[in-house]
Amino acid sequence: MAGCAAVFLPADPPRAGRVAFWHPDGAAPPDGVGEAEEVTVVRPHGAGGARRHTVRAAVLPVQQAVPVLSRARARAGATPSAAFWGAGAVLALQLAARGRLLPGLSAADADAWRVGPLGADDVRRLRELAAAMPPEAHAVPLPGLTPLHLPEPEALLRSFLDAVADGLPRSPTARIAAGAAPYAAPEPVRLPEQRGWAAEVAAGQDAGVRVSLRLELPGLTEAAAQGAGPAMDLGDDDAPFRAVVQLHSLADPTLVVDAAALWAGAAPAVEDAFGPRTRVDTLLTLRRAARAWQPLTRLLGAAVPGGLELSDAEAQELLGEAAARLAAAGVEVHWPRELARELTAHGIVEPTPQAASDLPGFLSAEELLTFRWRLAVGDRELTEEELDRLAEAHRPVVRLRDQWVLVDPELVRRARERQRRPLTTLDALGAALTGTAEVGGETVAVDASGWLAELRDRIADPEAAARREPVGPPAALAATLRDYQLRGLAWLHRMTSLGLGCCLADDMGLGKTVTLIALHLHRQQEPSAAGPTLVVCPTSLLGNWQREIERFAPGTPVRRFHGAGRDLDELAEGEFVLTTYGTMRLDAERLAAAGPWGMVVADEAQHVKNPRSATARALRTIGGRARVALTGTPVENNLSELWALLDWTTPGLLGPLKSFRERYARAVEGELDRATADRLARLVRPFLLRRRKSDPGIAPELPPKTETDRVVALTREQAALYEAVVREAMGEIRAAEGIARRGLVVKLLTALKQICNHPAQFLKEQRPRIADRSGKLELLDELLDTVLAEDAAVLVFTQYVRMARLIEAHLAARGVPAQFLHGGTPVKRREEMVRRFQEGAAPVFLLSLKAAGTGLNLTRAEHVVHYDRWWNPAVEDQATDRAYRIGQTQPVQVHRLVTEGTVEDRIAELLRRKRQLADAVLGAGEAALTELSDAELADLVELREAGR
Numbered sequence: 014m015a016g017c018a019a020v021f022l023p024a025d026p027p028r029a030g031r032v033a034f035w036h037p038d039g040a041a042p043p044d045g046v047g048e049a050e051e052v053t054v055v056r057p058h059g060a061g062g063a064r065r066h067t068v069r070a071a072v073l074p075v076q077q078a079v080p081v082l083s084r085a086r087a088r089a090g091a092t093p094s095a096a097f098w099g100a101g102a103v104l105a106l107q108l109a110a111r112g113r114l115l116p117g118l119s120a121a122d123a124d125a126w127r128v129g130p131l132g133a134d135d136v137r138r139l140r141e142l143a144a145a146m147p148p149e150a151h152a153v154p155l156p157g158l159t160p161l162h163l164p165e166p167e168a169l170l171r172s173f174l175d176a177v178a179d180g181l182p183r184s185p186t187a188r189i190a191a192g193a194a195p196y197a198a199p200e201p202v203r204l205p206e207q208r209g210w211a212a213e214v215a216a217g218q219d220a221g222v223r224v225s226l227r228l229e230l231p232g233l234t235e236a237a238a239q240g241a242g243p244a245m246d247l248g249d250d251d252a253p254f255r256a257v258v259q260l261h262s263l264a265d266p267t268l269v270v271d272a273a274a275l276w277a278g279a280a281p282a283v284e285d286a287f288g289p290r291t292r293v294d295t296l297l298t299l300r301r302a303a304r305a306w307q308p309l310t311r312l313l314g315a316a317v318p319g320g321l322e323l324s325d326a327e328a329q330e331l332l333g334e335a336a337a338r339l340a341a342a343g344v345e346v347h348w349p350r351e352l353a354r355e356l357t358a359h360g361i362v363e364p365t366p367q368a369a370s371d372l373p374g375f376l377s378a379e380e381l382l383t384f385r386w387r388l389a390v391g392d393r394e395l396t397e398e399e400l401d402r403l404a405e406a407h408r409p410v411v412r413l414r415d416q417w418v419l420v421d422p423e424l425v426r427r428a429r430e431r432q433r434r435p436l437t438t439l440d441a442l443g444a445a446l447t448g449t450a451e452v453g454g455e456t457v458a459v460d461a462s463g464w465l466a467e468l469r470d471r472i473a474d475p476e477a478a479a480r481r482e483p484v485g486p487p488a489a490l491a492a493t494l495r496d497y498q499l500r501g502l503a504w505l506h507r508m509t510s511l512g513l514g515c516c517l518a519d520d521m522g523l524g525k526t527v528t529l530i531a532l533h534l535h536r537q538q539e540p541s542a543a544g545p546t547l548v549v550c551p552t553s554l555l556g557n558w559q560r561e562i563e564r565f566a567p568g569t570p571v572r573r574f575h576g577a578g579r580d581l582d583e584l585a586e587g588e589f590v591l592t593t594y595g596t597m598r599l600d601a602e603r604l605a606a607a608g609p610w611g612m613v614v615a616d617e618a619q620h621v622k623n624p625r626s627a628t629a630r631a632l633r634t635i636g637g638r639a640r641v642a643l644t645g646t647p648v649e650n651n652l653s654e655l656w657a658l659l660d661w662t663t664p665g666l667l668g669p670l671k672s673f674r675e676r677y678a679r680a681v682e683g684e685l686d687r688a689t690a691d692r693l694a695r696l697v698r699p700f701l702l703r704r705r706k707s708d709p710g711i712a713p714e715l716p717p718k719t720e721t722d723r724v725v726a727l728t729r730e731q732a733a734l735y736e737a738v739v740r741e742a743m744g745e746i747r748a749a750e751g752i753a754r755r756g757l758v759v760k761l762l763t764a765l766k767q768i769c770n771h772p773a774q775f776l777k778e779q780r781p782r783i784a785d786r787s788g789k790l791e792l793l794d795e796l797l798d799t800v801l802a803e804d805a806a807v808l809v810f811t812q813y814v815r816m817a818r819l820i821e822a823h824l825a826a827r828g829v830p831a832q833f834l835h836g837g838t839p840v841k842r843r844e845e846m847v848r849r850f851q852e853g854a855a856p857v858f859l860l861s862l863k864a865a866g867t868g869l870n871l872t873r874a875e876h877v878v879h880y881d882r883w884w885n886p887a888v889e890d891q892a893t894d895r896a897y898r899i900g901q902t903q904p905v906q907v908h909r910l911v912t913e914g915t916v917e918d919r920i921a922e923l924l925r926r927k928r929q930l931a932d933a934v935l936g937a938g939e940a941a942l943t944e945l946s947d948a949e950l951a952d953l954v955e956l957r958e959a960g961r
Contacts, residue, residue: 612641
């Protein structure tokens with residue numbers, strides 16, 4: 014759409030306006046977007062002439078066009094008109110976000126919102142943008158006029174802004190709450206009886222004058238005029254503030270005059286500059302402003318609305334919300350320049366005077382920190398005496414530091430509530446790291462002091478701190494650690510020695526296991542940290558952990574707490590105990606009683622990403638001097654999983670889950686609020702070390718990796734099954750609602766993926782004919798022929814055990830040596846299969862994605878095939894990392910099999926174009942797609958011809 018010319022088509026009411034998109038070269042507009050219509054536009058013709066042309070256009074309602082246009086303005090290759098209306102859309106949204114919306118009536122007496130009131134800067138921006146309007150942006154001629162007349166740019170732009178504004182307040186929530194009430198319902202509501210009121214509002218918006226209030230304090234103003242300066246002592250003088258009405262010309266923003274002067278008969282040049290409607294427009298503006306701030310009603314009955322005296326309470330109101338309400342009504346408030354407004358307040362988090370001066374063991378430092386308010390003039394903190402004066406202030410001005418200072422009532426409240434408040438250590442650390450704290454439901458800026466600031470500086474940047482405080486490999490370690498592994502060891506040592514848990518989230522294959530073994534050995538050298546280490550991991554990793562410990566820490570005792578006859582008798586001081594998540598859940602009491610452990614490690618910690626699961630609850634009952642999580646994917650689906658990991662390693666750091674969702678997850682996931690995301694990153698970064706293979710200097714020895722989508726057509730049988738299932742299922746889905754509909758959607762998506770794999774899988778045939786029925790299987794045969802001819806090895810992943818069985822039987826019939834690992838494979842059998850593959854005895858390794866997507870080291874493979882697509886790309890990446898990891902010496906080729914024109918094709922396209930979006934939206938799997946509308950779902954699953 015960005016490559017199309019765009020023009021706005023006004024309507025009555027404004028929200029019914031539309032935007033037409035067409036190709037200037039005569040090409041057809043995009044299919045499937047908006048309504049296809051013929052639109053008459055004016056195009057250049059001959060030497061300096063113009064002529065009407067009828068073009069085919071895609072026409073969108075303005076509310077649907079706004080997101081298209083706002084993206085088009087920044088898109089390379091966008092037409093000037095699309096970029097122009099994109100800029101107009103952004104301006105409209107900015108005005109709405111600032112509350113610049115006014116109710117009124119359309120020409121046909123329909124309820125309509127419009128942008129306004131507009132300040133001088135708003136009018137300037139609008140006029141500058143209108144002056145830049147390209148010809149195509151207003152190419153639709155005005156009807157019934159000869160010769161041709163095009164819409165005037167500023168008027169057309171204002172109509173567009175009003176059209177956007179008219180649709181925004183009519184949200185589904187507003188419609189439900191208000192029913193068919195005016196200004197909420199989408200359908201027009203005729204209100205001819207309100208025409209007078211609407212004209213008043215419109216006149217106030219369209220006035221050529223802007224009104225402001227200039228506040229004066231007579232004693233202060235006179236002292237400044239006499240050169241006495243702001244230090245003049247006002248003492249107990251109760252001279253009232255005075256609000257003077259000022260008028261600003263919108264045509265000439267430099268022209269300002271007091272309303273009293275204009276009413277008294279200003280100079281003719283001034284009268285002419287403001288125009289004959291100025292007095293009426295001023296009164297209309299003041300009437301509107303009086304609804305926002307009641308004291309202005311005293312001006313409405315005055316013969317001359319020149320100004321009014323204010324009580325201290327009224328003046329204080331103008332330091333708070335009253336000024337914001339007046340600004341929204343188009344009236345700015347200006348305070349005397351002689352008054353300083355440098356009084357600021359922010360929080361200080363610091364140890365109590367009783368706390369030790371050195372850095373304590375952090376988690377044992379209970380109730381050693383407090384929060385207090387710091388109020389300052391400029392960069393100088395107020396003394397206790399000055400704070401007392403401020404707290405006792407009864408006027409909106411206070412004498413501080415030889416100058417008069419405007420005092421916000423909120424600052425007075427904080428001066429009165431300046432007593433120290435106790436903070437938990439983790440709340441204090443969170444405040445120090447993010448620079449903010451929640452105080453009374455409000456987010457305020459804070460500084461840290463004392464050992465808390467020292468701690469913050471030590472842990473804020475994990476990599477930098479690891480370079481400043483290096484840790485050498487322990488003498489008992491029989492391995493050479495890479496530089497990034499040494500930095501990881503230093504970070505783990507520093508965090509655990511402070512009593513803080515942490516999460517090592519390196520990519521799969523970067524050596525998290527050996528780094529953890531080195532940490533265990535290092536901690537045995539310190540009596541306060543020594544003790545047995547409990548490792549909880551998936552069943553498939555028990556053997557890998559034991560082999561790695563025996564290889565890199567020879568002589569270190571290690572036992573498996575798994576299977577029949579498991580025991581915890583006579584634990585050695587530096588022993589490793591290995592158990593599975595399932596066993597840990599069953600025997601959590603025994604494991605907890607054997608503690609406290611020197612260290613508790615959760616490997617592949619995403620297994621406890623649901624904090625309410627029985628496994629996660631059991632893990633929390635096992636105590637240890639340090640807790641470390643290991644995972645390659647700290648966030649698979651949503652930020653609540655990150656909370657679950659860090660709330661186990663360092664309980665309380667991120668607060669309760671409900672508060673975390675409200676404060677961080679909704680803003681980051683829903684709106685991608687950059688400021689909130691940055692604040693969360695500052696809080697999390699010290700506790701989570703994330704390194705990727707692609708990071709500079711991490712794993713330069715890794716060979717290249719090539720990823721290819723292998724597109725294949727369905728067989729005739731598959732296509733017939735696919736279309737029949739879509740047709741039948743969509744009929745049921747359209748008639749269903751709620752949870753029943755969501756269940757039908759999941760059932761449809763599962764059925765379509767199975768058909769794309771092989772008809773026999775979908776039909777659940779007991780004795781199937783396998784060959785020549787699936788395009789994917791034929792392509793797999795071709796790939797395997799090439800791989801085996803090169804004497805290479807391949808991993809084939811599928812999420813369906815039944816499909817893997819079909820492939821296994823098919824390869825056996827062809828005489829291709831293969832083996833299949835799935836969730837039911839016993840641990841010893843898994844280890845034997847891994848050994849056989851690594852030694853080259855079975856070049857084709859079929860793997861269930863869930864059972865084998867993590868933990869296995871299969872560097873013999875040079876090829877990885879994803880037979881079917883997983884909804885979450887992070888899961889596919891983990892599976893690929895079984896081959897693409899440290900120890901791999903050959904280039905790795907990743908083949909993803911995708912059936913052309915199907916739901917798989919559309920998902921693959923989304924993953925290619927919007928990887929970041931896919932991680933967020935598709936991470937929830939099929940559940941995210943159950944919320945699609947019927948039309949969106951039909952578009953997703955429709956079988957399309959090649960090239961469409």
